[in-house]
Amino acid sequence: MARNKRHLEQKVKKEEIELVAMALLKEKGYDNTSMAEIARSAGVAANTIYWYYENKDDVLLAVLNRVVSQAIADVMALQEQPLRTRVLMLIAQVESSGSLMTDVHSRVSHSPKVRAWHDRFHTMVEQLSVSELVKAGVNLAEALLDARVLIYVIEGLLAHPHELQEREQIVDHALKRITGQLKIPSQVKTPSQAKT
Structure with missing residues (x-):
């Protein structure tokens, strides 16, 4: 006892x-x-x-696990909401963690433990994104690459803060392209082709 x-x-x-x-x-x-x-x-x-x-990296990882668990729980609680709402919620949740994600990126090259955590985090977010994109009508083969594109958009917005309205526009644009609701011109002319 x-x-x-x-x-x-x-x-x-x-x-x-x-x-x-x-x-x-x-x-x-x-x-x-x-x-x-x-x-x-x-x-x-x-x-x-x-x-x-063992060291400060272990403390950082314990804190990150708490932050990510809460963020995922909050996003999953919005399961009935549109994908856009969930993506914006995820960005807001991670952003509220201050410099923690920036600290992860700065520690990746110095700590095998942090690199392993970062890689697992990316894999988890990628798998969740693939699942969400398939539900939104994207075929699986494209969803695998589109999930990475979406992650890069999210990371870019976190690394380079934008006003809320601009953030929403970027997420909307990315999701429309990924889900095929925004048609991409089949043949985009280069500047030299446009002159001819």
Whole structure:
């Protein structure tokens, strides 16, 4: 029985650390947040945090897992809404995580753990996107590539913030092209062809 109680206490303490770390990482970013600061803010001794996490990348990944789980749950709760609404919700959810995704991209080349998390995240979002696009009428072969295009649009909007109206226009345009509702000219002339 004591073991279960200790396990529960550890789980609660780990959750407290992750919530504190999330707030600090969102506010200050990865590089400006130390493990000692996370420990102090969570009310644990500086060395105690290493009982729970090997290093700061492990803390970052735990926080990211929380953020992504919540974002996916929120998007899935909108299952009856149009794809556009869900894409915009996903962007808003990830954007609300502050610099966390930027921190992931900056850590990918330095940490095999972060790279593995990033690759799994992309695969998951890609699979969800393929499923959504097939439901929207895109054939599977095209949906595989279109899902990547959609992910690049989402990442571009996150990396380069736009006004809400412009963001909505970009998402609308991308979805119309992907789902075939916006016809792409079959033969686009190059500038030199246009002169002839």
